[in-house]
Amino acid sequence: xxxxxxxxxxxxxxxxxGRLRPYLAGLLTAEQAAWxxxxxxxxxxxxxxxxxxxxxxxxxxxxxYWGHALSGKRAGAALLRACAALELLHAFALIHDDLMDxxxxxRGGPALHRRFAxxxxxxxxxxxxxxxxCATALLSGDFAFALANRLAGALPRRARDVWADIVEDLTIGxxxxxxxxARRDRSPGVARTTALLKSGRYTVTGPLxxxxxxxxxxxxxxxxxxxxxxxxxxxxxxxxxxxxxxDPRRTGKPVGEDLRAGKPTLxxxxxxxxxxxAKRPLLSRIGSSEVxxxxxxxxxxxxxxxxxxxxxxxxxxxxxxAACALARGSAAPSPVREALCAMASVAVGxxxxxxGERRG
Amino acid sequence: xxxxxxxxxxxxxxxxxGRLRPYLAGLLTAEQAAWxxxxxxxxxxxxxxxxxxxxxxxxxxxxxYWGHALSGKRAGAALLRACAALELLHAFALIHDDLMDxxxxxRGGPALHRRFAxxxxxxxxxxxxxxxxCATALLSGDFAFALANRLAGALPRRARDVWADIVEDLTIGxxxxxxxxARRDRSPGVARTTALLKSGRYTVTGPLxxxxxxxxxxxxxxxxxxxxxxxxxxxxxxxxxxxxxxDPRRTGKPVGEDLRAGKPTLxxxxxxxxxxxAKRPLLSRIGSSEVxxxxxxxxxxxxxxxxxxxxxxxxxxxxxxAACALARGSAAPSPVREALCAMASVAVGxxxxxxGERRG
Numbered sequence: 001x002x003x004x005x006x007x008x009x010x011x012x013x014x015x016x017x018g019r020l021r022p023y024l025a026g027l028l029t030a031e032q033a034a035w036x037x038x039x040x041x042x043x044x045x046x047x048x049x050x051x052x053x054x055x056x057x058x059x060x061x062x063x064x065y066w067g068h069a070l071s072g073k074r075a076g077a078a079l080l081r082a083c084a085a086l087e088l089l090h091a092f093a094l095i096h097d098d099l100m101d102x103x104x105x106x107r108g109g110p111a112l113h114r115r116f117a118x119x120x121x122x123x124x125x126x127x128x129x130x131x132x133x134c135a136t137a138l139l140s141g142d143f144a145f146a147l148a149n150r151l152a153g154a155l156p157r158r159a160r161d162v163w164a165d166i167v168e169d170l171t172i173g174x175x176x177x178x179x180x181x182a183r184r185d186r187s188p189g190v191a192r193t194t195a196l197l198k199s200g201r202y203t204v205t206g207p208l209x210x211x212x213x214x215x216x217x218x219x220x221x222x223x224x225x226x227x228x229x230x231x232x233x234x235x236x237x238x239x240x241x242x243x244x245x246x247d248p249r250r251t252g253k254p255v256g257e258d259l260r261a262g263k264p265t266l267x268x269x270x271x272x273x274x275x276x277x278a279k280r281p282l283l284s285r286i287g288s289s290e291v292x293x294x295x296x297x298x299x300x301x302x303x304x305x306x307x308x309x310x311x312x313x314x315x316x317x318x319x320x321x322a323a324c325a326l327a328r329g330s331a332a333p334s335p336v337r338e339a340l341c342a343m344a345s346v347a348v349g350x351x352x353x354x355x356g357e358r359r360g
Numbered sequence: 361x362x363x364x365x366x367x368x369x370x371x372x373x374x375x376x377x378g379r380l381r382p383y384l385a386g387l388l389t390a391e392q393a394a395w396x397x398x399x400x401x402x403x404x405x406x407x408x409x410x411x412x413x414x415x416x417x418x419x420x421x422x423x424x425y426w427g428h429a430l431s432g433k434r435a436g437a438a439l440l441r442a443c444a445a446l447e448l449l450h451a452f453a454l455i456h457d458d459l460m461d462x463x464x465x466x467r468g469g470p471a472l473h474r475r476f477a478x479x480x481x482x483x484x485x486x487x488x489x490x491x492x493x494c495a496t497a498l499l500s501g502d503f504a505f506a507l508a509n510r511l512a513g514a515l516p517r518r519a520r521d522v523w524a525d526i527v528e529d530l531t532i533g534x535x536x537x538x539x540x541x542a543r544r545d546r547s548p549g550v551a552r553t554t555a556l557l558k559s560g561r562y563t564v565t566g567p568l569x570x571x572x573x574x575x576x577x578x579x580x581x582x583x584x585x586x587x588x589x590x591x592x593x594x595x596x597x598x599x600x601x602x603x604x605x606x607d608p609r610r611t612g613k614p615v616g617e618d619l620r621a622g623k624p625t626l627x628x629x630x631x632x633x634x635x636x637x638a639k640r641p642l643l644s645r646i647g648s649s650e651v652x653x654x655x656x657x658x659x660x661x662x663x664x665x666x667x668x669x670x671x672x673x674x675x676x677x678x679x680x681x682a683a684c685a686l687a688r689g690s691a692a693p694s695p696v697r698e699a700l701c702a703m704a705s706v707a708v709g710x711x712x713x714x715x716g717e718r719r720g
Contacts, residue, residue: 039553040532042539096502100495125542126622126647132542135460138498139534142456145502146527149509153520160513167506172400174499179402182485182492193399262486287486 012065012339015075016058020083024053027084027147044119045140048112052091052144055107059347060086060207063228066343067211067220069336078214081151082159086166086207088148093170093202095141099134100178101261108252113137159213166206173198180264181287191269192233199239200232204347224340227326231344233266234319237312238348240267244300245309256296262287271299271308279306320344372425372699375435376418380443384413387444387507404479405500408472412451412504415467419707420446420567423588426703427571427580429696438574441511442519446526446567448508453530453562455501459494460538461621468612473497519573526566533558540624541647551629552593559599560592564707584700587686591704593626594679597672598708600627604660605669616656622647631659631668639666680704 031046061083068079097103098111105111110118117133125132152163176194179185205228209220220228242251243258244267258265272283279302285291286299303309327340391406421443428439457463458471465471470478477493485492512523536554539545565588569580580588602611603618604627618625632643639662645651646659663669687700 034528035532038529038532038557039549040536041550041553042535042543044539045531045535092502096498100498102491120542123543126544127541127649131462132538135538136535138456138460139531139538142452142502142505143531145505146509146531149506149513150524150527153509153513153524164510164513167510168394169398171405171499171503171506172395172398175402175405175496176400178492178495178499179404181487182480183402183483184486189399190401193401197398289487 010339010342012062015065016061016083019075019080020058020061020087021054023080024084024087025050028053031147044116044136045143048115048140049088049091049144049147052095052112052140053087056087056090057346058083058087059203060090062343062346063204063207064211064214066336066339067208068215069339070212070220070224070332071215071217072333073215078155078159079211082155082210082214085148085151085155085163086210088144088151089167089170092141092144092148093174095137095144097174099137099141100174101257103253103257105248105253108249111137112140116140155214156216158216158218159210162206162209162213166202166210169197169201169206173202177263181262184262184284184287185264186268186272186283187264188266188269188273191264191266194264195233195236195266196229199236200229202232203235204228204232221330223326223330224332227323227330227340227344230319230323230326231347234316234323234344234348237266237316237319240265241309241312241316243267244303256300259286259296259299260291267303267308267312270312271303271306274308274311275302275306316348320348370699370702372422375425376421376443379435379440380418380421380447381414383440384444384447385410388413391507404476404496405503408475408500409448409451409504409507412455412472412500413447416447416450417706418443418447419563420450422703422706423564423567424571424574426696426699427568428575429699430572430580430584430692431575431577432693433575438515438519439571442515442570442574445508445511445515445523446570448504448511449527449530452501452504452508453534455497455504457534459497459501460534461617463613463617465608465613468609471497472500476500515574516576518576518578519570522566522570522573526562526570529557529561529566533562537623541622544622544644544647545624546628546632546643547624548626548629548632551624551626554624555593555596555626556589559596560589562592563595564588564592581690583686583690584692587683587690587700587704590679590683590686591707594676594683594704594708597626597676597679600625601669601672601676603627604663616660619646619656619659620651622651627663627668627672630672631663631666634668634671635662635666676708680708 028046028050032043035043035046064083064086065075065079068075094106095112098106099113103111104114113133116136117129120129120132152160155163173194176190177198180190180194205225208224208228212220240258244255246255248254268283275283279299282295282299282302285295323344324341327337327344330337332340388406388410392403395403395406424443424446425435425439428435454466455472458466459473463471464474473493476496477489480489480492512520515523533554536550537558540550540554565585568584568588572580600618604615606615608614628643635643639659642655642659642662645655683704684701687697687704690697692700
């Protein structure tokens with residue numbers, strides 16, 4: 001039994017720092033060597049990924065770790081591969097997400113496409129720097145995804161099926177995010193499905209299931225599936241709030257981007273019900289080219305004063321409490337129960353302080 | 361023994377039309393259903409891929425088919441999966457390639473990002489149509505890649521290793537294409553490595569190896585590896601020529617884009633040696649923002665009159681002849697030897713007439 005909390009350093013964090021980070025670093029160093037061996041005179045892509053995967057909160061590997069710990073088995077090579085695959089998948093998702101949203105900031109610094117564009121300008125290379133930056137970041141995301149799939153391809157059959165679910169949920173969630181904004185969808189149904197797929201399942205339930213499958217379990221118990229979906233929804237609520245009310249110095253992303261783009265978030269779905277009628281026209285202006293900075297400021301203010309913000313905070317607290325109760329009431333080994341309860345809070349709180357990784 | 365040529369319809373084409381196309385269509389229809397089941401109210405992405413994978417020359421599955429036929433085994437479910445994975449990988453490569461190159465045309469119609477942008481305009485959806493088009497095409501490429509990897513993940517271990525090589529070669533080739541253009545590299549070394557990776561190995565040798573691995577062979581015989589690299593180089597030479605001298609109505613892509621972007625092609629590497637000194641300054645202007653339509657016309661003309669075009673045509677013919685001799689001299693079953701010899705010509709000729717699939 002490797003699980004345990006309450007020590008100086010939780011065992012999952014020790015696993016991330018002591019084994020996952022070195023494993024990822026070694027993998028990407030080996031990739032640079034593989035590029036050279038194949039005759040490539042430049043290897044900027046694996047080099048960029050090495051920097052990119054060396055930070056963040058590692059929420060997905062942590063949930064994967066605890067899913068595996070349900071079995072009581074020791075953390076071995078297959079778990080390491082699964083966790084590395086999740087981190088590379090997340091690097092891919094963030095890089096492509098920033099391209100899709102035209103978002104220039106990530107983790108408080110320039111997004112990857114901006115970094116490559118800056119390099120292009122610094123060297124005074126040929127043709128358009130921004131186009132080069134976007135193309136190279138696009139390819140870097142593809143490469144991260146390729147590596148993630150290569151690692152996942154070496155997992156046991158059942159884990160590969162869970163992996164396919166995670167990737168599918170992520171893709172559908174991302175598409176609903178784009179399509180909902182374009183179609184000006186403000187329905188709670190689309191917002192909830194989007195949040196469930198790209199946060200609940202991709203961030204919490206999927207990694208838990210993956211860890212369990214790596215350990216040989218056929219399926220996660222229903223109460224822990226429910227736990228994952230509750231934590232995931234709360235995680236998305238927190239993300240929505242940070243996107244509107246967050247401190248950019250702590251989240252690493254500017255505020256207001258989701259509102260400006262008219263993303264189909266849970267926050268906006270709640271606002272469509274709770275905003276006073278006088279403020280509702282603001283909801284139809286967001287996502288259009290006519291939306292102004294004053295509109296965003298007015299809407300931000302209205303979301304606060306009409307109680308949407310408090311209501312969403314309340315739902316986060318309620319979800320975390322319910323999830324914690326489910327974890328504690330589950331048949332999991334005692335240290336895992338406590339760890340899952342703690343992870344519910346980790347996922348929704350203090351997000352900005354330890355790296356911040358807003359998806360928006 | 362399923363191999364055989366000289367019948368009314370080559371057996372590989374019968375396999376593509378009779379089994380691969382229906383398999384891909386079924387897969388993408390099932391994906392639309394899976395999206396609906398997960399609560400997605402829209403499924404534009406799998407729908408778009410169904411249209412996208414229903415054409416083209418299927419060169420890669422055909423080479424994979426013949427690699428498998430080396431064993432004399434019957435074409436079964438694993439070969440079908442491998443071929444479908446190659447077609448989806450190619451759809452991914454084309455979709456992202458058009459985004460990276462900012463290329464608006466594919467197979468004579470608008471590229472996928474243009475199609476999605478047009479749909480956005482037609483429905484008068486919110487926010488920027490071009491940004492929506494690019495984001496949705498980016499995600500569609502990701503999804504094609506995800507499906508390709510899912511299929512490849514179910515192949516035998518040895519085939520999965522070959523798959524990883526194919527993906528890695530493609531990625532490195534794509535990066536050298538971008539990086540070589542940015543760095544104004546005109547060296548034959550980079551041009552040859554780029555062509556070897558993204559054409560030779562990705563299009564010919566890799567699929568042959570994949571087919572052989574699916575049939576249980578550990579490695580392709582060295583003469584057939586050499587065959588693949590020769591055909592692949594000739595394929596890239598033809599692609600380079602079509603990109604400069606081709607008829608857009610037949611290739612489905614405008615001419616001059618590679619020159620304008622200063623791509624590190626084999627053609628330009630030859631030109632750097634063969635162009636008369638008076639014309640060489642043109643080579644340093646391409647890829648810069650100052651390049652004019654007159655420069656492109658002058659360079660196109662100079663490539664013809666100074667003999668670069670003829671020389672490249674000569675090398676294509678030489679490569680095809682040498683590849684054919686290698687195939688005929690190999691230990692492969694007789695119908696496979698003849699089919700591989702014929703495929704060398706198929707890969708480099710008549711490319712535009714049956715669908716055209718310029719990568720540039």
